[in-house]
Amino acid sequence: MLEDLFSKVKTRASYDKPRAQKGKMSIPENLMFKCPRCGKVEFMDAFLLGNKVCPNCGYHARLTAQERIEQIADNFTFIEYDKHMKSLDPIDFPGYPEKVYHLRRKTGLRDAVITGECTVMGSPCAIGVMDTRFMMASMGSVVGEKITRLFEQAESRRLPVVLFTASGGARMQEGIISLMQMAKTSGAVGRHSKQGLLYITVLTDPTTGGVTASFASLGDIIIAEPKTLVGFAGRRVIEGTIKQRLPEDFQSAEFAQEHGFVDLIVERSAMRKTISQLLKLHQTGGANNGKDSLG
Amino acid sequence: MAKTAWDRMQIIREKNRPTVRDYLPLVFENFIELHGDRFYGDDAAILGGIGTLDGQPVTVLAQVKGRDLKENQQTNFSMPHPEGYRKALRLAKQAEKFHRPVVCLIDTPGAFCGIGAEERGQGEAIARNLMEFMQLETPVISIVLGEGGSGGALALGVCDELAMMQNAIYSVISPRGFASILWKDPSREKEAANIMRITAEDLVEFGVAETIIPEPDGGAHIDPEAAAEAIRQYISETIPKYMKIPIAKLLENRYYKFRKVGVFTEQKGVNPL
Numbered sequence: 001m002l003e004d005l006f007s008k009v010k011t012r013a014s015y016d017k018p019r020a021q022k023g024k025m026s027i028p029e030n031l032m033f034k035c036p037r038c039g040k041v042e043f044m045d046a047f048l049l050g051n052k053v054c055p056n057c058g059y060h061a062r063l064t065a066q067e068r069i070e071q072i073a074d075n076f077t078f079i080e081y082d083k084h085m086k087s088l089d090p091i092d093f094p095g096y097p098e099k100v101y102h103l104r105r106k107t108g109l110r111d112a113v114i115t116g117e118c119t120v121m122g123s124p125c126a127i128g129v130m131d132t133r134f135m136m137a138s139m140g141s142v143v144g145e146k147i148t149r150l151f152e153q154a155e156s157r158r159l160p161v162v163l164f165t166a167s168g169g170a171r172m173q174e175g176i177i178s179l180m181q182m183a184k185t186s187g188a189v190g191r192h193s194k195q196g197l198l199y200i201t202v203l204t205d206p207t208t209g210g211v212t213a214s215f216a217s218l219g220d221i222i223i224a225e226p227k228t229l230v231g232f233a234g235r236r237v238i239e240g241t242i243k244q245r246l247p248e249d250f251q252s253a254e255f256a257q258e259h260g261f262v263d264l265i266v267e268r269s270a271m272r273k274t275i276s277q278l279l280k281l282h283q284t285g286g287a288n289n290g291k292d293s294l295g
Numbered sequence: 296m297a298k299t300a301w302d303r304m305q306i307i308r309e310k311n312r313p314t315v316r317d318y319l320p321l322v323f324e325n326f327i328e329l330h331g332d333r334f335y336g337d338d339a340a341i342l343g344g345i346g347t348l349d350g351q352p353v354t355v356l357a358q359v360k361g362r363d364l365k366e367n368q369q370t371n372f373s374m375p376h377p378e379g380y381r382k383a384l385r386l387a388k389q390a391e392k393f394h395r396p397v398v399c400l401i402d403t404p405g406a407f408c409g410i411g412a413e414e415r416g417q418g419e420a421i422a423r424n425l426m427e428f429m430q431l432e433t434p435v436i437s438i439v440l441g442e443g444g445s446g447g448a449l450a451l452g453v454c455d456e457l458a459m460m461q462n463a464i465y466s467v468i469s470p471r472g473f474a475s476i477l478w479k480d481p482s483r484e485k486e487a488a489n490i491m492r493i494t495a496e497d498l499v500e501f502g503v504a505e506t507i508i509p510e511p512d513g514g515a516h517i518d519p520e521a522a523a524e525a526i527r528q529y530i531s532e533t534i535p536k537y538m539k540i541p542i543a544k545l546l547e548n549r550y551y552k553f554r555k556v557g558v559f560t561e562q563k564g565v566n567p568l
Binding site for chain 1: 406407408409410412413414415416417418419421422423425426427429430445446449450452453465466467468473476477490491492493497498501503550553554556557558559560561562563
């Protein structure tokens with residue numbers, strides 16, 4: 001609380017400072033929004049009210065995990081799991097603990113995923129949301145463990161899982177331990193699935209590398225936000241291998257759908273309703289069919 | 296003095312280091328190669344087939360390093376495409392049907408990064424293998440022969456027991472890739488190799504690998520037959536152990552083999568700094 005007060009004072013001070021910008025119109029940062037894709041300047045209010053979607057071209061800006069949960073979960077229903085889990089430094093990689101420490105302070109996150117449970121338009125589910133602000137949401141021990149526990153918890157509570165993925169891949173700073181999280185999470189998805197429980201993946205920008213090659217590709221139903229980057233290898237790596245430029249839409253959600261790897265592309269404004277509809281369609285059948293209804 | 300990761304990388308890059316093509320006739324008998332994923336094609340980077348060892352039929356799945364440029368062009372330098380992983384899964388499922396143990400021989404810098412691989416779902420193919428091998432109702436043993444690179448190696452690495460050849464390495468990304476991404480300087484490959492903890496001993500210490508298969512002094516290429524005999528002996532001793540375990544128990548153990556890997560704290564408020 002006391003801290004908040006100080007940070008506010010600081011913001012105000014820097015805000016009042018006249019910025020030297022030669023010949024440029026100075027636009028206060030929080031009044032207008034300039035779309036990085038279409039370049040059009042819009043009122044920030046319009047952008048924010050549309051859940052960070054450009055009112056002009058439909059560009060979906062990345063959301064923080066908190067913003068995503070606010071948008072998807074029914075008010076006051078989200079209960080967070082494993083809130084205090086933090087990574088250590090398994091291979092003694094120089095600078096890694098410092099980097100993680102500063103990101104914790106900066107983002108308020110403990111690592112790159114928030115997990116928990118909530119209801120979506122009345123339907124209960126386990127939910128996980130990855131956040132790219134934290135080391136590009138790379139998967140190390142904490143992401144692997146929290147996602148594994150999410151599926152295990154959902155399995156024992158007989159809940160469907162809705163997972164918003166985003167990641168640059170495995171967290172190299174944790175060495176081989178991070179690679180093993182791919183097997184661990186995929187194993188947990190498999191056990192949850194065997195119980196006849198539903199898993200919905202929502203691919204958000206960017207979903208790549210070891211996360212694409214594990215739980216992100218294993219949903220019963222795979223949704224993507226429009227124009228989301230979805231792929232295994234990085235664009236520059238592929239360009240380096242084949243020595244030519246790749247087309248603009250390569251590895252977009254639309255590309256993935258065209259090649260059969262995405263069920264549906266859903267705009268952010270329709271996401272909550274779509275998820276709720278899918279959850280309701282699965283309230284009978286599978287694990288919820290008859291004999292074991294006490295769960 | 297134990298060899299550093301970098302020393303070992305020189306050994307596994309040795310031109311005459313035996314590949315699966317050298318080991319196959321020395322380790323297995325009656326081997327018959329089987330081809331194709333039944334969806335798209337046949338990927339020469341992954342070899343699959345059935346052979347016997349001590350009279351026991353086993354399914355062999357292996358990544359194929361070439362011994363010369365021509366072979367390497369055929370096998371794409373041992374970098375599989377999705378259809379390679381799908382072939383491996385098809386043959387693993389076939390092994391499950393006949394309750395035949397599966398032996399995976401890992402030797403790849405990683406899954407191939409290219410347009411076709413992306414179009415055909417490289418990520419999906421690897422993910423599917425991880426999930427399905429975890430539930431495969433027959434014993435699976437994996438051995439890293441030389442290079443175990445990233446998800447492309449792990450797709451044949453979900454197993455009941457992982458063995459490393461003494462000089463083999465297994466890593467989340469190649470040391471060169473590690474240096475180029477984290478330090479923006481691929482020439483620091485050697486330094487990366489030595490801090491990444493990728494040797495057989497490191498992996499045993501992390502609980503990722505269970506066994507180290509000894510190589511002749513100086514490396515497997517000094518005496519390929521002795522190296523093959525060590526592999527044969529290891530498989531021969533290990534398979535019966537796992538064939539005896541009831542399937543439910545086997546799968547539970549396999550899940551916890553991976554489930555336990557992770558380094559984190561749940562202490563509130565405390566920061567390691």
